[in-house]
Amino acid sequence: QKKGGVAPAGRTDLTDLNAKFDEVYKGEAGSGNSINKTFGGGIYHFMSHPQWLDYGPDKFFEQHLAYLGGRPDVWYVPMGPLYAYQVVSENTVVRPIKSKDGWERFAVYHSLDPAIYNNSVTLEFRVAGGGKLEARSAGAPLPERESKQLTDRWNVKYFRRAGESALVTVRPNTIVELRLID
Incomplete structure (x- = not known):
């Protein structure tokens, strides 16, 4: 991870990122008191500027994308x-x-x-x-x-x-x- 992006907040741990995706994917996001609680799926938004990421199959970003990929009910799209x-x-x-x-x-x-x-x-x-x-x-x-x-x-x-x-x-x-x- 280059300077900037998610690195300063410490969110490059692959296990944590995959767990957050699973939480949203399975519809468990939001607290019990929140009007934003979703059931049966939600929107997962990974945000980092492309220039801040290190690319390669051994880097967390591409490993995380590989984890979410290949699912027929998940739509992955860049913001542009x-x-x-x-x-x-x-x-x-x-x-x-x-x-x-x-x-x-x-x-x-x-x-x-x-x-x-x-x-x-x-x-x-x-x-x-x-x-x-x-x-x-x-x-x-x-x-x-x-x-x-x-x-x-x-x-x-x-x-x-x-x-x-x-x-x-x-x-x-x-x-x-x-x-x-x-």
Whole structure:
């Protein structure tokens, strides 16, 4: 551990870090009197500036990441992409536009700089009835994925069904089109 970061507080002990993660992961965080007590999981935030960490498989940080990794129900994300997702989702507008050739169409846009905010957002559309759903973005077909095929990237495009919803993941500044096929 370099000067700064978690080192001055003594929080580089791998056993302590892993135990704190387990406490949050198992939903035991917070005191009995706290309104912030969580049950069944929570948010674990390890904070240290990257320049303060020593990297390598024998260092506490990478050993701790290896401990939390590989769990299908844990989402690990650096703060930058998480912040970008929040900004994009708060600033994205979805507006219905005129249907065309059996496709329901929606303009999806924001005024943010796409060089900085190039990530996707997931939009939920209610789709009543059965049948096969097709989805397009900017006229190109979107691949359909199962829930277990979700991505680990923040700038991909696809859709999936979840009950009577279509969850469409696209980069804004596009036209999204949906069509049910009997």
